[in-house]
Amino acid sequence: MAVKAAAIPKKSIYRLSLYQRCLDMLKANEIETVSSEALAKAAGVKSTQLRKDLAYFGQIGTRGLGYNVGALSEMIQEVLGTNSLQPVILVGVGNLGSALLRYNGFRKEGFEITAAFDSSLDKVRVVEGVRVKVYPAAEMEVYVRRHGVKMAIMAVPGEAAQPVANQLVASGVVGILNFSPTVLQVPENVIVNSVDLALELEHLSYYVR
Amino acid sequence: MAVKAAAIPKKSIYRLSLYQRCLDMLKANEIETVSSEALAKAAGVKSTQLRKDLAYFGQIGTRGLGYNVGALSEMIQEVLGTNSLQPVILVGVGNLGSALLRYNGFRKEGFEITAAFDSSLDKVRVVEGVRVKVYPAAEMEVYVRRHGVKMAIMAVPGEAAQPVANQLVASGVVGILNFSPTVLQVPENVIVNSVDLALELEHLSYYVR
DNA sequence: AATTGTGAATTGATTCACAGCT
DNA sequence: AGCTGTGAATCAATTCACAATT
Numbered sequence: 001m002a003v004k005a006a007a008i009p010k011k012s013i014y015r016l017s018l019y020q021r022c023l024d025m026l027k028a029n030e031i032e033t034v035s036s037e038a039l040a041k042a043a044g045v046k047s048t049q050l051r052k053d054l055a056y057f058g059q060i061g062t063r064g065l066g067y068n069v070g071a072l073s074e075m076i077q078e079v080l081g082t083n084s085l086q087p088v089i090l091v092g093v094g095n096l097g098s099a100l101l102r103y104n105g106f107r108k109e110g111f112e113i114t115a116a117f118d119s120s121l122d123k124v125r126v127v128e129g130v131r132v133k134v135y136p137a138a139e140m141e142v143y144v145r146r147h148g149v150k151m152a153i154m155a156v157p158g159e160a161a162q163p164v165a166n167q168l169v170a171s172g173v174v175g176i177l178n179f180s181p182t183v184l185q186v187p188e189n190v191i192v193n194s195v196d197l198a199l200e201l202e203h204l205s206y207y208v209r
Numbered sequence: 210m211a212v213k214a215a216a217i218p219k220k221s222i223y224r225l226s227l228y229q230r231c232l233d234m235l236k237a238n239e240i241e242t243v244s245s246e247a248l249a250k251a252a253g254v255k256s257t258q259l260r261k262d263l264a265y266f267g268q269i270g271t272r273g274l275g276y277n278v279g280a281l282s283e284m285i286q287e288v289l290g291t292n293s294l295q296p297v298i299l300v301g302v303g304n305l306g307s308a309l310l311r312y313n314g315f316r317k318e319g320f321e322i323t324a325a326f327d328s329s330l331d332k333v334r335v336v337e338g339v340r341v342k343v344y345p346a347a348e349m350e351v352y353v354r355r356h357g358v359k360m361a362i363m364a365v366p367g368e369a370a371q372p373v374a375n376q377l378v379a380s381g382v383v384g385i386l387n388f389s390p391t392v393l394q395v396p397e398n399v400i401v402n403s404v405d406l407a408l409e410l411e412h413l414s415y416y417v418r
Numbered sequence: 419a420a421t422t423g424t425g426a427a428t429t430g431a432t433t434c435a436c437a438g439c440t
Numbered sequence: 441a442g443c444t445g446t447g448a449a450t451c452a453a454t455t456c457a458c459a460a461t462t
Contacts, residue, residue, distance in 0.1 A: 009453060010412075017411040021390065035421065044392040047421095048455055055423055063422040063461040081414045088410070099308030100406070105390060109407040110414070150417050151410070175417040177409055181230065181314060183253040191416040193409050197309070198318040200386055200402050201297070201360070202226040203219075205290045205319070207400040208359050208384040218431060244443065256443095257433055264445055272439040272444040 012053040016076050017109075018043045019050065023073040035066040082110030089149050091164055092156035093118040093134050096179055100153060101130045113153070115143055119160070137164075144171040151175040158182045165192075221262040225285050226318075227252045228259065232282040244275040291319030298358050300373055301365035302327040302343050305388055305406075309362060310339045322362070324352055328369070346373075353380040364388040374401075 022042040026034055036054075040047040054060055054067075060075055061067045077083040088111050090097055101116055118124060119137040135143065143149070152173045156164050161180035168176060169190050178184055178194045186192055231251040235243055245263075249256040263269055263276075269284055270276045286292040297320050299306055310325055327333060328346040344352065352358070361382045365373050370389035377385060378399050387393055387403045395401055 007452090011453075013415050014408065014412055016415075017405075017408040018392070020411075021408075037421085042392070044394075046455070048457095049453090051422065052424080052454080059423070061422050064420050065462065066421065079415065080411050081418065082411055086414060095308045095311040099304045102304040103406065105407045106410060109411055111407075111410050151413060153410075175413040177413055183227070183251070185253075191413060193413050195404055195406075195409055196226075197312065197404070198314045198320075199223065199226040199230075200404055201315060201320050201362075202229075202289050202291055202318055203223055204360060204384040204386055204400060204402050205295060206222050206225075206288065209290065216430090220431075246443085255433070257435095258431090260444060261432080261446080268445070270444050273442050274440070275443065 008056045012056060013080075015043065015045060015050070015053050016080060018045075019053075020073060020076045020080070020082075023069055023076070026069045027073065032069055033066045034069055034072075036061070039067070077110070080110075084110070086111050086151060087114040087147060087149055088112065088151045088153060089114060089140070089144065090116040090132075090153045090155065091118075091137070091140065091168070092154060092160070092180075093123045094155060094157075097155035098130075100155060100179075101132055111151075114147065114149070117143075119156075141167055141171040144168065144173060149173060151177070153177045153179070155179040217265045221265060222289075224252065224254060224259070224262050225289060227254075228262075229282060229285045229289070229291075232278055232285070235278045236282065241278055242275045243278055243281075245270070248276065286319070289319075293319070295320050295360060296323040296356060296358055297321065297360045297362060298323060298349070298353065299325040299341075299362045299364065300327075300346070300349065300377070301363060301369075301389075302332045303364060303366075306364035307339075309364060309388075310341055320360075323356065323358075326352075350376055350380040353377065353382060358382060360384040360386070362386045362388070367391045 019039060022039055036047040036051045040050040057075060057079055060072055090100060090113050093101065093116050101113060106113065113132055116132055116134045117137050117140045118134055121136065124134050124136050150173060152168050154161060154164060154176055158181050161182040161184060165176060165184045165186060169186055174190050176190065176192045178192055181196050181198060184192050228248060231248055245256040245260045249259040266284060266288055269281055299309060299322050302310065302325050310322060315322065322341055325341055325343045326346045326349045327343055330345065333343050333345050359382060361377050363370060363373060363385055367390050370391040370393060374385060374393045374395060378395055383399050385399065385401045387401055390405050390407060393401050
């Protein structure tokens with residue numbers, strides 16, 4: 001009998017991040033107010049869609065005027081939980097994993113990779129140019145529990161993916177961003193977001209004819 | 210008056226790649242036949258959905274029996290255009306770009322990164338452990354035209370993304386896999402597939418509460 | 419006059435239910 | 441008997457059209 005929060009479409013949540021990014025640009029240009037029309041254009045969507053997306057979270061705009069950039073940005077951050085810096089761990093420090101470690105786009109968006117783990121012992125050292133420590137995989141579970149980590153990024157080989165996911169889930173991780181080319185089986189309270197690079201290319205290939 | 214090919218959902222195309230991967234596994238285990246039920250389970254979808262997805266491309270299964278693994282795999286490759294090795298170029302050899310260069314998962318799926326380009330001259334050299342040459346960005350357009358490249362992977366900084374996309378499109382690229390955190394404007398005959406890492410994390414964050 | 423917020427209409431995707439083959 | 445292929449039914453997301461508000 002939980003008050004089911006009106007089922008907001010997954011895609012709306014995705015677009016929220018997109019809007020947020022556009023708002024940042026407006027803020028940088030010290031623009032105070034923006035219409036749904038203008039913001040939608042910047043985000044590459046229809047204005048009605050933007051309005052519907054925002055309306056799920058209450059009445060935030062002003063009729064006749066538009067949206068206040070700062071207030072809207074605030075609201076989206078609140079909804080997405082990006083107003084406070086969230087700790088995230090990385091599992092798998094191979095090619096892709098170490099690129100993700102060096103990637104600094106996460107921090108700007110409210111995330112910080114606080115630790116990395118790898119099963120191969122020669123990866124267990126400081127990756128060049130990165131402050132984040134790489135620990136042996138065996139220490140992962142303890143770390144997650146001790147620091148109450150809720151989110152993890154997985155970039156391990158396909159065959160290692162399911163076991164790693166199981167460990168993560170067992171120690172309390174509830175959100176996984178998965179770069180391994182594998183369909184993960186997880187309990188339904190855990191959410192997996194898979195980014196499958198080869199699959200994205202294949203998809204493109206179809207439309208290229 | 211073109212015979213519009215019955216509008217196959219984008220998501221069906223995505224799933225085709227997924228099925229393909231599962232079929233590869235079956236092939237490795239020398240399994241000849243598979244039911245929609247079993248294959249769907251492996252791919253993490255419902256069996257009716259799998260059947261509907263496949264049915265878009267003709268009658269490929271055998272009632273009472275299931276699908277022939279080899280034949281189905283063949284058919285999917287044909288549809289996706291992954292039966293022949295496709296040349297792809299990479300633009301932007303930063304952290305993410307060089308990880309993508311080293312990533313060998315593409316080749317297995319029928320793609321080969323044949324050249325990489327970067328505007329910064331000190332990136333223009335061989336990236337360690339990779340055979341692919343990195344060329345100055347200025348040579349990109351000529352290369353694309355000369356080799357008839359149709360697909361490109363972009364991993365450039367946000368502010369460089371649109372100009373690079375324009376160049377690619379102008380020289381004949383019609384499919385772009387975009388890792389830059391930018392909404393690209395392209396003519397509608399060009400298809401862009403964006404993978405936005407920060408955005409994926411934000412999305413996760415929402416569900417993690 | 420401009421622009422949001424929203425019920426209704428539409429479009430799209432998934433699932434059901436079962437007819438049709440092997 | 442078993443399993444695919446598919447029209448019909450359901451469910452979900454988008455777009456429309458306009459009333460409400462500043």
